[in-house]
Amino acid sequence: xxxxxxxxxxxxxxxxxxxxxxxxxxxxxxxxxxxxxxxxxxxxxxxxxxxxxxxxxxxxxxxxxxxxxxxxxxxxxxxxxxxxxxxxxxxxxxxxxxxxxxxxxxxxxxxxxxx
Numbered sequence: 001x002x003x004x005x006x007x008x009x010x011x012x013x014x015x016x017x018x019x020x021x022x023x024x025x026x027x028x029x030x031x032x033x034x035x036x037x038x039x040x041x042x043x044x045x046x047x048x049x050x051x052x053x054x055x056x057x058x059x060x061x062x063x064x065x066x067x068x069x070x071x072x073x074x075x076x077x078x079x080x081x082x083x084x085x086x087x088x089x090x091x092x093x094x095x096x097x098x099x100x101x102x103x104x105x106x107x108x109x110x111x112x113x114x115x
Contacts, residue, residue, distance in 0.1 A: 001085050001086065001087055002085070002086060002087075002088070002092075002110060002111070003042060003083060003084065003085050003086075003110070003111040004083075004084050004085075004086055004089070004092035004095075004108055004109065004110050004111065005081055005082070005083055005084075005108075005109050005110075005111060006081060006082040006083075006084060006092070006095065006096045006099060006106050006107070006108055007078055007081050007106060007107040007108075007109065008078070008079050008080045008081060008082075008099060008101060008104070008106050009076040009077065009078055009079065009101075009104045009105055009106065009107065010076055010077070010079050010101060010102075010103040010104030010105075011075060011076055011077075011103045011104060012049055012050060012077050012079070014102075014103035015049075015079070015103065022102070025100075025102075026100050026102060029100030030099075030100055033082075033098050033099055033100065036098065037084070037095055037098065040084045040085050040086060040095060041082060041083070041084055042083040042084060042085055043082070043083040044080065044081055044082035044083060045080060045081065046079065046080040047078060047079055047080050047081075049077070050069065050070040050077045051069075053068075053069055053070040053071070054066060054067070054068060054069075055067050055068075055069060055070065055071045076104045076105075079104070082095075082099065083111075089108070089110070092108050092110075093108055096108045
């Protein structure tokens, strides 16, 4: 078995004021996903909006530059993730297709292990 990170991306503007019905539907979807796939789940969380992000980058002098905002400016932002265990990429993709993503999509990436 291998571990995969399912990265959930979406348009933040759509989540700014989604309305109670949309939020309830999405939260219910994540609850159902968790119940249905409990054996494969290793962790997961929702993230605060990119406006709360702080980026840290090394500079040429050996120090660091710390700035407010996300690392990259994109239309869709990383909004959360699930860490899952799956037999292979196909199984991880099967899990990813079940993640509620009303305003975006997901990315599946294998966890790298070092010997």
